[in-house]
Amino acid sequence: MVETGHFALVLAFALSLVQTIVPLFGARLNNQRLMAVGGPVAVTGFALTALSFGALASAYASSDFSVASVWENSHSLQPMIYKITGTWGNHEGSMLLWVLILTFFGALVAAFGSNLPATLRANVLAVQGAIGAAFFLFILATSNPFIRLNPAPIEGRDLNPILQDLGLAIHPPFLYLGYVGFSICFSFSVAALMEGRIDASWARWVRPWTLVAWMFLTGGIAMGSYWAYYELGWGGFWFWDPVENASFMPWLAGTALLHSAIVMEKRSALKIWTLLLAILTFSLSLLGTFLVRSGVLTSVHAFATDPTRGVFILCILTLFIGGSLVLFALRASRLTAGGLFHPISREGALVLNNLFLTTATATVLVGTLYPLAVEAFSADKISVGAPFFNLTFGPLMVPLLVLVPFGPLLAWKRGDVFAVAQRLMVAFAAALLATLVTALFIDGASVFAALGVGLAVWLILGALTDLAVKSGFGNVATGIMVRRLLGLPRSVFGTAFAHLGLGLTTLGIVGTLCFGTEKILSMHAGETVELSGHTLRFVGLYPAQGPNYSEDRGRFELIGVSGSAIGEISSAKRFYSVRQMTTTESGIRTMGLSQLYISLGDEGKDGSVVVRLWWKPLVTLIWGGGLVMMAGAAMSLMDRRLRVGAPSRRRKQASAIPSTGLP
């Protein structure tokens, strides 16, 4: 089984070469047969990669220590779920997951791309094949997960304990679905550049892919943030760690792409810019892969540190980013510019959005790469952390967030900013009220905190105003309003939900950062402590045994008003004997939207234990907002506009619609 997987991987590499070269020649020679090869090869390549991944997963599940990667990252006593998620909890397996997702998306283009112009489809599949070939080669040459050990060891070296968590089951696959999803946008852009023309269907094809990738990337980042929050025991949700930045940059650029693609689709404007943005977004995804995989960074995600791999990925990076940008420089001038618009219009708002988002991406990029550059060109070592990003990223985000509610309400081509402002009066008044209430009635609220709350309320109500205005709230009878609301295009809901999610996340961040409280103290069993109105009693430390670890579990009782215990929270220090590693399991209790967070420190000589407690108001909104954003993307995906029919079959139907659509 293992060797079958290995063989399937090699075969998939061979097919990716065919997928790169044959359709490319086909498109050049305008040869239908050669172009037709792309589809079946892409589908077969995906099937083989899936077989290969399945073989590796089954080796992990059955603790086959004759596979070196299993031996290094698994242990027979691990619970089955972590045996399986361990498949991608290491460098080799995660790269295999990466190409699995890449070939999966390629296969989707092949399967559902029958309505694409043949040459565009062939070129897209060829570019997709080229990315696949490069990564297959990378895996086979430097990171082969199927290297065998003979004789096989009898026991593995265990998975890094901080990765033994359900978060790992979700975080990397989502993140990769996001990263790799942008590869489709990239392939479409490069294909358009190769052909020297952008079809009208181009934007309609790219937009759903951007949405899918963006949705998963949002989920992946939110999941990663929550995972770090509860697993690392520091109580933070974002560290501006280079690896986090590596996933955040494609997200920012992808958000910009999402918006510029709307302009391109609706108005045929911003074509060249959108193309460039698609290239840049995937380039940042590749850069993220490089930063994490090459080990050039010092960071918590240090499970790959191997320079030969770094050089290899750097070559891939240079080839694809450099190649596509050169192609862009050569061909961009051939593309025709699109429709015109007034600066104050939906298009103008989206351009402004792009300006802010790409500038923000650039600051994050500078902050992430600057320390590497300084180290490369001088002996100094510096680190760029939260203070830098607060000073640069913050000022860029605030005006953008203030402007967000205006965008969806502005008309295309030429908008009326005063009419929009009038419609937003209610939201503005509510935001102002929230600001004043916060400043006046909440103890210790700073001006920034009050303004932050106001901004969040502004975003949330702004998103709802969009729906209200479009459904005719206040102008028509309730029954008609509901009917109109339900009849709105799904993409309108998508926009509103995504912006609503943004507001919720903002509220969560402001709540946690500005109103959270924290205490560090050493406690003896039986002592009580009070934090922001919650009383906790430390019951004591209790040893316990897990499947592959032993732990000291510190139990805390939450004391109610009456003095009796109303709940229990426990935090533990776990010791994993195989890796000789200790981890902290934080104790979290969710109360409404807020959380009480306990982290256990070292045991003192007198039997006391260092305890760190946090009260984190509204903290769950940070990730809840992410989920709402994902829901928005999912709704947009369901919009019927994104289902473009093939020319011949649907023509009659399509032309029949306008007559029935008019009243």
Next chain:
Amino acid sequence: MTRKQKRLSVIAGGLAFLGAATGLTFYALGQKASYFYMPADLTTASVQPGQRIRLGGLVEKGTIQRGQGATVAFSVTDTHKSVKVTYTGILPDLFREEQGVITEGSFGPDGTFVADSVLAKHDERYMPKEVADGLKAKGVWQESKSE
């Protein structure tokens, strides 16, 4: 305004915006980036009290003292020099004697380094990169130690 003038003013506005962002970025880099030092570097570099830096090295053996509450004092050494550090909070799980550590904070007036964050390596096979490089440069570190 003609169409051309409009376009020019839009482009000028965009460029001004980008210029401002660039300026802010480099100002922030100058102000907010923290330099990394090993204890022996501190004799040559002039670090003012209150200036944020990152101090890395090994936790010196026998220097970990738990004070009142959650305050811990220890020394960070590169085997040539050592610096006394105090930290209030929960030490990372892999904080141990003679292991690599990076602390971030600033020097107090009494010459003690007051750290507000302490990073240790994240598993047995991993040493903070700056510390490993620094120790290699000082000839203390052998490659085999890390494995």
Next chain:
Amino acid sequence: MLFWVIAAILTLGASLAVLLPLAAGSKGTSSTGDHDLEVYRDQLSELDRDAARGLIQPAEATEARAEIARRILRLDNAAASGKASTRQASVAARLVATAAVLAVPLVSWGLYSQLGSPDLPSQPLSERLAKNPADSSVDELVARAEAHLAANPSDGRGWDVLAPVYLRMQRFSDAAAAYRNAIRLDGDSAVRRAGLGEAIANAAGGIVSADAQDAFEAALKLDPATAKASFYLAMALAQEGRAKEAVAAWQAMLGRLPPDSPWRGAIEQALAKSGSPEVASGGATNGPDAGDVDAASSMSPADREAMINTMVAGLDDKLRQNPRDPEGWMRLVRSYVVLGKADQARDALGRAIAVFGADSDEAKKFTAFAASLGLTATE
């Protein structure tokens, strides 16, 4: 063999994926203009829907409709001017097609022959543990015992059997934990206490710590003749710098021990070194097994198994010469069971019963002991 069949089938499938589209007749082509037209039509219908919902003003809708119409017109112009290229079954196309079909088997088989290990079967752990114990390595036997104990952690006898094996394998902290479990579950004994002490001392690099001393003292309390405990306690004295007392203790031991005791060699070694400061390190004087165990750590699994077999064989020989040793027989039977050599265990059991007589108390004890290990005298 099965693998090669699967590999051949996979290769065939992959090659067909390339070959079939190349062999198939070319379908009718639709020009890119048709696709664009479709999109514009869809945009028009969408515009109408939006207008119907009142999402855009009628004036804006008219304007947008005119814009889309202009795009459609532009499209027709482009289509009229750009329909020149025709399909050409050129030599180049044939060449590319042939190369592609050949590349799949050549690249995959060529690369796999460099990278793969086709002869190595999958080795799921459960399968390895389930196979005949006689073919298993010591590591596998230990793993099997561990799996058994993970499922039945209250099996005191299991821990008792495993503890000395851990000690031999230099897994000292595991050995200490196993001895502790055995003591907790099956009660105290001098052998277990002494083993625990040895495990703790070795885990600390040979330093006889206070914990280890406690264990040795407990062993001596249970059985004052426990040579291992006396030896290590003397070592502790030496390590504390009380060399004279240590020497005296060792010399007293030499007086007490039977002439064939394996500890004599170790004591003489220790005495020889006690003049030099090296005693304090304790590393060189780990007791009779130390040398063997050191050697074992650098051995391959196969060699280590051979070494353990030699030790068991040595015990077997000793019992042939000196058969009236019920403890020894039980140890031998157990060793064979642990090593998975059931036949030899049965043979040893038979010989032990023969020595003491089938009706003797010892024989009954042997049978009961063997039964507790899952072994019957006749089969």
